[in-house]
Amino acid sequence: MINSLNILLPEIFLSISIFSILMVGVFIKKSFNLIFNLTSLIIIILISIILSSPSYEEKIFLDSFTRDSFSNYFKILILLSSLFVLNSSKNFIIDSKLDKFEYPIIVLLSILGMFFMVSSNDLILFYLGLELQSLSLYILASIDRDNLRSTESGIKYFVLSALSSGLLLYGCSLLYGFTGSTNFDLISSQLNKENTGAVFAMVFILVGLAFKVSAVPFHMWTPDVYEGAPTSITSYFAVVPKIAGLALLIKFMFIPFSNILLEWQTIIIFMSIASMILGAIAAMVQKNFKRLLAYSSIGHIGYALAGVATGAITGYQSAIVYISIYVIMNIGAFSCLYLLKKDGQYKENISDLSGISKKHPLIAFSLLIILFSLAGVPPLGGFFAKFYVFVAVLEKEMYALAIIGLLTTVMSAFYYLKIIKTIYFDDSLITFETTKNRTAQLSIFASCTILITFFLYPSVLNNLVSTLFVS
């Protein structure tokens, strides 16, 4: 029992600290700063706890909770990206009067939910984790409660997400009914092609997961929520839940559904192609930078799904590498938005970027790197992410998927180029305040440095990820 608790240490520590800082927030007035810093501290401690934990696989509580290198990798990725997202957006939160002490606490709660998601080896634990995460996200989306758009996006997200959670739950119960178990390993051994009912269940679960990672055709909420929510929340939405969602998707395909590969492969291939195409086309006409990033994130999920669609371990690895690099690029892109402040207002239209290369060469250069990387132009990090995915896809001889994927990169290059054109070729209109936002600058610097120097050691991430599937 004590040993089990040891394995659960990160989650226990996180829960206890959430309730402790909640108490701090309740009893100390004006405690946003304190709680914010405590949150960062908690995240850093959690990272060190997870890093120091052994990497062999251990299952506890009737095999419903796993701790292995796979879940540890995703937990660290979630923590690191939350740390960067939170800290780079701190000035924005204060300026937008969102500095309520609940903000970081709810973020931590959603992280707790994701922890259980990525570690779950059981349908019930998985669903509980998912709901904890989703409930926190509903609140976050509408945290700017006096703002019409933010409230609207929160409601929209809540309604659609509740629907998808319902479908997911229905799928889970079907799966239990047809296999007689909620445990992933047992389901895996029970499931085969003849089990038609279980295939139904698989479809429902895929729908639920596709909604969480905003893959087409379950992407409707993404642009509205991205645009409506405050930028700090959008950047969190764009990064962290995507990591957890993709982790779950891979886990489901790898363990419970590994025997019905052909059945789900078709669905994922369809979602992948549809996401890539829609992401590329719909983004072309966007004027709002956040909305554009929403469509671009749909497209990027399409590429990650292409890796998952291979149904091979190399494919899963490439999807994980893809999402890791995607996270780095998005943190950089959103951090740039925190620097575009004028008269106390943060600008988020693409036209506001017009000609900033003349007055703010560093922001412009960072955006240049990030956007070319998002477009997947070598030698930047984004190219390698796509490269690994297509290597895995072509290994399985899925030529159509690869060619469509690469053609959509050309289409999506068009709208990234359009932003670069606005930044570099157009005349400058606005001089932004030179805000001393050190954390956002640090995030941009870190993101750009990784993207530029990635080509020196392109296999670092691959080596790390290749250890995740040894079990």
Added chain:
Amino acid sequence: MNFPILSTLIFLPLISSFFILLSKDKTANNSSIYISLFSSIATFLLSLFLWHSLDFNTSEFQFIEEKSWINDFIKFKLGVDGISILFIVLTTFITPICIISCANSIKIRVKEFLIAILILETFMIGVFCSLDLVIFYLFFEAGLIPMFLIIGVWGGPRRVYSAFKFFLFTLLGSVLMLVAIIVIFWLTGTTDITQIYEIKIPKEYQNILWLAFFSSFAVKMPMWPVHTWLPDAHVEAPTAGSVILAAILLKMAGYGFLRFSIPMFPIASEYFTPLIYTLSIVAIIYTSLVALMQEDMKKLIAYSSVAHMGYVTLGIFTLTKQGIEGSIYQMISHGLISAALFLCVGVVYDRLHSRMISSYGGLVNYIPKYSFLFLIFALAALGLPGTSGFLGEFLILTGTFQKNYLAAMLATFGVVLGAAYILWLTKRVIFGVTNNSEIKKLNDINKSEIAMLISLAFLILFFGFYPLPLMETFNVSVNNLIYNYQTALISN
């Protein structure tokens, strides 16, 4: 082999661009020009040293550098042979000239411009050095970023359209090459081209892979009918951008055919020869006719580049010794001649801010030195014996006559058309009546312009009279290329 001379060559411009970034003068911008000039000349000297120390009697790759890059998968492998060394030297020779020219023509954001040029140089040298398909693709595509910015930031009025067209055309062409590269990896288990030459790609895959590579090279070359980005890009790009585009970027595709398409897919190369012949002939005749009717000098030279590249593809795919040697010769000489012509246009454009042929006329009476040099380059462009342009075309036509009379006849007709548009251009710009009163106030070329143009003119004439240094560099490599091609066909 201790000193990594090729890596030094590749990364020297990149490192010096970093120094330019740190240099601080905002008004004069002199120090950044001196730094970049110094570093690019150092790169040039290094490449000359490389050329000098290369053994021409073997077709093996030399100065090979190998580092594990993506583990047990792709190696960072560099090397040169008799063919690639010439392109490297051409690149390192053209870059300092571009830097000198930008001192006169670029007025805004000089520092950034120099950085872009030097980073572009790094990528271009990388393309010609890489012995691994993925590394090649990496450098090949990466060059798009600085060139996109060069056209877009420092270009003319329609720069946005041209920059987008350039970027998207080239990217669209090359993504299929990326698919082909990955497929080759799964077929052969390696992307190291020296190993792929040994392994030989299965016959049934060759045609489709050849087409995938072709889609990339045809856009870059550019071949008819995907050449339309080139005139736009040339017209809008600043002088230095046009020079690099015409002199080096277009040569990447020809080099790609020689290095990848023919040795890796010999059977497909044989199979698709009629396609290449047709496209080349159309390019030669059609774009020459289009060039005749141009009113914009840069556009005229751009179309003439397409026509000259038509000779190159024709020569390469004759797959005869003369044809291939002529193509390489033509590429080097076109690199010098088109660079010189674009510089000449740039010189008058800096003074009169017009590229229209109609705004010039009778320049010989007012700026004789310029007119003299312009005439040399124009005659070289039409392939007058005694200039390097003649030898390339002559060898290509010799090679073509061995294989296909009709193609050779039509290509020869193209030579006449080439003479027509060049001579007519010269007549209208250099001679003729002066209608524009501002021409009378023109200053003749200054010292830095003389230095650039004279050095180009010297090389064009030198290689026109004495081709041996170039010929003996690539002779063995070309023989080996043809030998391997023929054995592959026979074994099939």
